[in-house]
Amino acid sequence: MELFAMSTLSNSTNIFWHECQVGKPAKQKLLNQNGCVVWITGLSGSGKSTLACSLSRELHSKGKLSYVLDGDNLRHGLNKDLGFKPEDRTENIRRTGEVAKLFADAGLICVASLISPYRRDRDTCRAMLPDANFIEVFMNMPLELCEARDPKGLYKLARAGKIKGFTGIDDPYEPPISCEIELNQENGVCPTPTFMAGKVVTYLEEKGFLGYLRVWWI
């Protein structure tokens, strides 16, 4: 009896895992939304965190579950062992992409907010997901504007040579060649956080991410 029970459980371990796992579709149905990754890229000071926050609030007000992965915050936790060497930057983005993928798999709208200056690194993250589920948002703000804002005082330090390899100063930012959403100044005026969030929300609505897709057979 005991051996039989052991054997049954042993066999069912593998089968159970593959057959019974509550997958993404079930979670999406529960949440009435479709999991995806909104990847916000741009220079320091371009407004990535502001957009991420505004977007998170807007989605929440619509009863949608999102989660913000903020580059700076992650460097205090998951990525605290990483510095700013090129290979560390790449690993920083890779790990963030892997975690974003897990959140999307859990049915959430995952908002990743990182400078992510290298095109190749962003494309690596895109390739982790079905293409339509990776929504790249480019904060296309001029360097002069970002430097004038300098919310963390980092441009000043970079110009003084106290930070090396700073994106936009002595390390390149590679703009997306083809991204889903681009945000920029109009007539020299910056869009408001609400306007920017609205643009992303509209995109998500149009693509069906804010309602669970039901297929009716008629």
Add this chain to the structure above:
Amino acid sequence: MELFAMSTLSNSTNIFWHECQVGKPAKQKLLNQNGCVVWITGLSGSGKSTLACSLSRELHSKGKLSYVLDGDNLRHGLNKDLGFKPEDRTENIRRTGEVAKLFADAGLICVASLISPYRRDRDTCRAMLPDANFIEVFMNMPLELCEARDPKGLYKLARAGKIKGFTGIDDPYEPPISCEIELNQENGVCPTPTFMAGKVVTYLEEKGFLGYLRVWWI
């Protein structure tokens, strides 16, 4: 005007982030549950994945959102750069703990299923969260049983010396000294997946994780 707008946005970037971020309480209210980490530890073949799966199904049937972080699965993604050296195992657990913390912060019941043989590594993950939000579940099954099951054929390889540093064979498993839930055989009979999941669900219910806690002032 433009400078003013820039300045306003610049200032609001920092304030906005801290003040307006949709935090854990708001997400918990939306989900009507409280985020936490259920950390399942035990030997290979002790039934961790089986419990994780069964628990995930049971929670889903109650309309609760959970997400399983499976040690094996993560080694194909987030942790694919890590091997099985002691420092790699430690980093494997650390990263999983950091991600579990993020999921709990998003309001989910995060179910982490890893051998996680070293007490110190598990305690590191526990320390990342408020103590009550880390629920350690010890699959206390005898080595002989796990080895008899050997669902992945790994014990056989370890006994043949083809895998080095295998937990329970030539690498130690350090059982928890004090864990929230312990699962073991009763009269030589293994508990069923449903029974095990039920025990965890009961714990979560009793501790208020399956309903958003509202405090009424009376």
